Amino acid sequence: MKCWSISIIGWRSNFEYIYGVLEEFKNHINSxxxxxxxxxxxxxxxxGLDSVVLAHLCHSAGLNFAMAHCNFQLRGDASDRDETFVKQLAKKFNKEEHVISFNTADYMSKNKVSLQVAARELRYDWFYALMEQKGWKTLVTAHHADDDLETFLINLSRGTGIDGLTGIPEKTESISRPLLKYSREQIAxxxxxxxxxxxxxxxxxxxxYLRNKIRHQIVPLLKELHPTFLSNFNQTQHFLRQSSGIAEDYVEQLKRKLFIKETDVIKISISELLKLNPIEGYLxxxxxxxxxxEWNDVQSLMTAMGGKEVRSKTYRLLKHREYLLLEEISIPLGLEYEIQEEEKKIEEPIKMSLAIVDSIEETGNTILYVDKETLKYPLMVRKWRKGDYxxxxxxxxxxxxxxxxxDVKMDQISKEKQWLLCSKDNIVWIMGKRGDERxxxxxxxxxxxxxxxQE
Structure with a gap:
């Protein structure tokens, strides 16, 4: 809105006189x-300032909310006084309040993460657990325009794509940030x-801390460059988000064309990938x-020997003949599951039933008939090992x-997913594939x- 100004005096005279802060906030919520x-x-x-202003505006607008506060126990009595202050504020607004204390230092030590990461993980895990318990769908936070600029600069300093440059989203499926278009100066x-x-x-x-260094040393200099720097930045962010949306639509169309879903694996043709230019941007x-x-490694994978792979923390790409196979890393290798003689139904790691029958009737890849007296218990369900026969x-x-x-042209991912049913050291069944003559x-x-x- 043009009536916003970087000057507090200009903002108050224009914004408050024409609309009234509360009325404008209500209109923002409605729209x-x-x-x-x-x-x-x-x-x-x-x-702090931002969340107190947010709570005051939401209360004054008659919105129905509960308040949540995290005590990270990092600043001694000051942390406890913060907690007391929020409790009093919730009481003043007649709002339900929820407070939790964390041993943040212990969490950092056990999980080997920074203070910022620890605080973020602890609070959001608790927020979401509380929301699930109460049946609330939305978390509202007090992020504002200066936070957005700081996040942009942090991402820029670390290296990022267009998503990192679009900053903090106003809304996600579970988080809303109604103060994001307002500056810290306006909030103050x-x-x-x-x-x-x-x-x-x-x-x-x-x-x-990097964010504080950017906030106190870099952002003030940027604002000195031009009196409307922050509003210009917000406008740039707006256009970047629109460009990002257009790019996302195209990428989704491309994925629907290139990504072939096969059970838990996505198969991508390398020859089709190589047609894309510039390949680095598309990858x-x-x-x-x-x-x-590691984009050089991903690109090199397309010309690597079969069986080579590149991993992220949650997924891996594997070269198999003329395809890349994309799979979520979910099943730990090396697990073994015992089946006792009296068990009739198994749930893990693969659902199956075991029953004594009078004769062989229905058949298929998912059914195996064996001579029970040839088995030695407990049976074992495990993955393939080198040297197995x-x-x-x-x-x-x-x-x-x-x-x-x-011989059956099984790719590496399928090999690693394949379960074997064993009697002691002997393989009874490559499950769903081939039984053992013995x-x-x-x-x-x-x-x-x-x-x-069982399906």
């Missing part, structure tokens, strides 16, 4: 955050006008959501499991055990 009118939401309140002017009190966190003045757009950051059903002699996998039902079989994989 951009209508969902906050539909039910109770959770408002995060540290007790409102607090002064209303005579509001808030708590000051002394750690916010320490420039040893980033297609794969950065999966956590990949079995006696393929219907054939004479043994065969290495690795050779069987090669355990087959014969004319002399007295007890037929039917093993079925």
């Amino acid at each position: 951009s955050f209508f969902h906050l009118l539909e039910g109770r939401f959770l408002l995060a309140c540290s007790g 002017a409102y607090a002064k006008e209303k005579g509001l009190e808030w708590r000051e966190d002394s750690s916010n003045l320490e420039t040893k 980033y757009a297609l794969f950065h959501d999966y956590g990949f950051v 079995f006696y393929p059903f219907g054939m004479r002699g043994s065969k290495k499991v690795s050779k069987y996998f090669k 355990f087959k039902v014969t004319k002399g079989t007295k007890k037929i055990l039917k093993i079925s994989i």
Whole structure:
């Protein structure tokens, strides 16, 4: 809005005179955050200037919310006084309040993370757990335009794509930030006008933290460059978000064309990828959501030997013939699951049933009939190991499991997902694929055990 000005005096005379702060905030809620009118939401309140102004505006606008405060126990009595202040503020507004204390230092030590990461993980995990417990769908935070600029500069300093340059989103599925278009100066002017009190966190003045250094040393210089620097930045962010939206739509169309879903694996044609230019930009757009950051390695994978892979923290890309295979890293390797003789139904790691039957009737890849008396308990369900061999059903002699996998053209990811049913050291069944000749039902079989994989 043009009536906003970087000058507190100009902002008060124009903005407050024409609209009134509260009325403008109500209009902002009605136009951009209508969902906050539909039910109770959770408002995060540290007790600092920004969250106090947010709570005051939401209360004055008649919104239905509860307040949540985290005591990180990092500043001794000052942290406890922050907690007391928020409790008193909630009582003043007649709002339900929730407070929790964290041993943040212990969390940092155990998880080997920085203070900022620890505080973020602790508070948001608690916020979401509280929301789930109460049935609340939205968390409201007091991020504002200066926070957005700081985040932009942090991402820029670390290296980022267009998503990192678009800054903090006003809304996500679970978080709303109705103050994001307002500057810190505007928020401070409102607090002064209303005579509001808030708590000051002394750690916010320490420039040893990157965000604080940017806030206190870099942003003031940028604002000196031009009197409307922040509003110009907001306008640039607006256009960047629009450009990002256009790019996202195109990338989604490209993914629908290139990403072939096969069970839990996505298969991508390398020859189709190589048609894209510039390849580096396309690889980033297609794969950065999966956590990949080593883009030279991702690009090199397309011309690497089969079986080579690149991993992020949550996904991996694997070269298999003329494809890249994308898979979420979820199943730890090396796990073993025992099946006792009396068990009739198994849930982990693969659902199956075991039953004594009179004869062989229905058949298929998901069913195996064996001579129960040839089995030695407990049975074991495990993954393939190097050197494993079995006696393929219907054939004479043994065969290495690795050779069987090669013969049926099984890719590396499928190999690692494949479960084996074993009797002691002997493989009974490459599950869903091939049984072992040594355990087959014969004319002399007295007890037929039917093993079925459940869908």
